[in-house]
Amino acid sequence: MDNLHIDQHISQQFNSDLEHLRTHLLELGGMVEAQVVDAVKAIETADGNLAERVLQTEQEVDRREIALDRECTLILARRQPAASDLRLVLMVTKTTHDLERMGDEADKIAKMAIAINEDGGASPRGYVELRHIATNVIKMVNACLDAFARYDVAQAIKVVRDDALVDMEYRTALRELITYMMEDPRSITRVMNILWALRALERIGDHARNIAENVIYMVHGLDVRHIPIAEIENRLAAQIKNL
């Protein structure tokens, strides 16, 4: 299925309700994605102003989260959606929550950027790791939203797979940073800031994976949480063959 045909209901109002839901989720997604990108940039360039701007977006993200939840509640109460419509609405409620949490993690990164800045600028320790993981996580955030916009299950699966990679890279980076700190105890405060930022990025990756899983559920009605990737692919293949 390349499309959930949300514009084909007999009720025009229902069509437009669902279309709005989709648009509003994508807008929130875009906003949170920008938050993540800016937070990473703020930490890389020790840009306190940019970090402040990331923190200010928080309120708008919260406001939109609540508005989206209300939209979903109204659709559930008024339309009692079934099948793909139901899955879309469920997907949106869950994804809204993941996006809001991603925003919170971006805020943490921004706060680290402010701390590093106040601490007197960048320390080279951990920046390579940070940049590397950040690039991958930002790609995942972008890809999971794109997968939602286009009902693209292949892309969603890729996000799930990339998350496993990011988790591994995070663990490796963690070990290296701990070694730095042991070698040079004076670096502990700075490296800890980087470490917290890395941890936030890893969490953002987890939320991107959740969203990707929600996309798979929305498109195929298959709940793939807590299932190994090979098994996800088997089940999807079996389901598509049955159709």
Place this chain on the structure above:
Amino acid sequence: MTTKRETTVGTPFVETPKLAVRDVNVFYGTKQAVFAVNLDIAKNQVIAMIGPSGCGKSTFLRCLNRMNDTIESCRVEGSIKLDGMDIYESKLDVVPLRARIGMVFQKPNPFPKSIFDNVAYGPKIHGLAGRRADLEEIVETSLRRAGLWDEVKDRLASPGTGLSGGQQQRLCIARSIAISPEVILMDEPCSALDPIATAKIEELIAELSQNFTIAIVTHSMQQAARVSDRTAYFHLGKLIEVNETQKVFTNPDHELTEAYITGRIG
């Protein structure tokens, strides 16, 4: 036509069918209304039949207790077995068959008799109650189970036709369960009822399904989702999909089912 799938998708067959329907076609004169339906109705389960108006749900349901025999132009082909017994067997007496497979219709149709007699009639003719006291007990329990007792207990002698539409429907349900059928066919039993009465009937269906087999035709998706174990979707006389209700309403297999339950232009 050639590109369309002709067989029913999903799981039309079960291990312990109460009713087994094979290759059933139904005609009104030369016009075919039901096409090659294969379906098992599982014992002690509720199956909901849904589909657009005119798709043949009522026609199909009426086949299951040979109610179509009463329609002059109607002809049924194929086989329907109740516990392995062919119900279209020519020597079969339809009166005991309809005692085993009872029916509740879309429009309430009480007899022009008292409320008491409406319910007592079946048990009397089928010899289910010898003494007056037994009969009274059957009438009371049937009316209670149908959620009508409290409203009529003080006027059991007044005519059934004097009740409101919703009360008449519950009276007909009481009448059909009074003879303890094995299978109950219901054709939009709640279309004339308010939400409270509907909830009572749905509760009754849930309770009855522990010991009885129930097939219900309904236009309410929510009702089908609430009361049934399996759901069958009909479209233009064909049985398109049969699946567990939970699956049909969250992730149906056929695009026609999806279009119908989500209110899309199919």
